[in-house]
Amino acid sequence: MDFSPLNEALVSKSYLKIADILDELMLQAASEGVAYQDDWPYSIHLLGHIIADDINSARFLWKSMPGVVKESVAEVAAIWRIGQQLWLRDYAAVHEAVRGFDWSAEVRDLVLAFSGKLYTKRIFQLLLSAYSTISIGDTARFLGMTEEDAANYAQLQGWIMDPASGMLTVTKQPVVKEQKLDSSKLQRLTEYVFHLEH
CATH class of the missing domain: 1.10.10 (Arc Repressor Mutant, subunit A)
Incomplete structure (x- = not known):
């Protein structure tokens, strides 16, 4: 699988493109008959949907993930905790979920981009309107x-x-x-x- 478009998005910090890139690659893999890839970047894919503020797609991805990934990859489960809190609209718990895990170097920048500027700005706009x-x-x-x-x-x-x-x-x-x-x-x-x- 050619992950170069994903790598380019990560290097250029085009985080809002990540979910679309990985969705497209996943569809391509499925069309080629590949059901599960051991090297699939599930953490980044799930976080990409969360960053794009598409919690429904994040839920769908979580439900479609192989059980072995959900059970054995702690970082994927930690990212899903962020998604769960977003789904429940427990905004304070989102921050706790972000701070409650020691993120890998591969995911840390994405989590910081989400919890820093992107999420803070969304919540501030929500407070502004409410x-x-x-x-x-x-x-x-x-x-x-x-x-x-x-x-x-x-x-x-x-x-x-x-x-x-x-x-x-x-x-x-x-x-x-x-x-x-x-x-x-x-x-x-x-x-x-x-x-x-x-």
Whole structure:
């Protein structure tokens, strides 16, 4: 099996492409009659779906994995714990699952990319849409940070902290709407300019 597209995605840190690449390679292997490959990167494949925020495909992959892989590859099971917490929407437990395993060098960068920027940004957007005020403690738990780091992160995003109450006031970012030009208005403007010039 030629894993060069996967290796290129890993080197270029194009982590959102990983699941699609491996899905395609898995379909190719199946079409050639190969049911199970001992060297298949199940950890990376499962994590690729999680990074792409496609928990349904991650569940399907988990269910279709050979039992021997689920039982004997601890890292695959640890990645699935992350997926389970995402499925249950237990956002704080996702961070615990990430920190609760000693990841291999091959997977560590992927896990850090997911838990760092990607997951934190998703959860922050969720908090932004769901709350008008939230405690620093809850924010820290959702983001998997210390209270100090969570308060600093939120303030950098424009939220306002009340140190006395320990609450953060969510500041919604203004939505930029595209203005659509009405063709009849454009026609009238053209006629007006034409009239002024002549």
